[in-house]
Amino acid sequence: MGLSKTERRQRIKNRIRKIVGGTEARPRLAVFRSNKEIYAQIINDVDGKTIAAASSRDKDIKAEGTKSEVAALVGKSIAEKALKAGIETIAFDRGGYLYHGRVKSLAEGAREGGLKF
Numbered sequence: 001m002g003l004s005k006t007e008r009r010q011r012i013k014n015r016i017r018k019i020v021g022g023t024e025a026r027p028r029l030a031v032f033r034s035n036k037e038i039y040a041q042i043i044n045d046v047d048g049k050t051i052a053a054a055s056s057r058d059k060d061i062k063a064e065g066t067k068s069e070v071a072a073l074v075g076k077s078i079a080e081k082a083l084k085a086g087i088e089t090i091a092f093d094r095g096g097y098l099y100h101g102r103v104k105s106l107a108e109g110a111r112e113g114g115l116k117f
Helices: 005-019 067-084 102-112
Strands: 028-033 038-044 049-055 091-093
Touching: 028 102, 038 067, 038 102, 049 067, 067 102
Parallel strands: 028 091
Antiparallel strands: 028 038, 038 049
16 A cells, blocks of 8 residues: 555655755755645754744734745745844755645745745
8 A cells, every 4th residue: 555645745854854954054944834824944953943933823924815825925934034043045845845836935935035045
């Protein structure tokens, strides 16, 4: 029998995490996508600390429009918080999700906000 959707995503996520890691100079932008919401964190894996976080549940993000539009707003928000923390370049961790739809719009929103991948 084949893998379930979550097992498949976990395998892809492990494969990505072997390559993508966050350092102090270039932290990792991790994305988590649920059915309704989307979350993003900037993580320094060396120290094991989250530097900045944003999600579609934050009060400053208006959850109106399509889910892709909201994801773009989350990307801009995380970019703004990262720039305040002095971070300009990041490593993008799509978390086992395909790079399209909400994940892609979050990445494009972060790029518009000033982050370099």
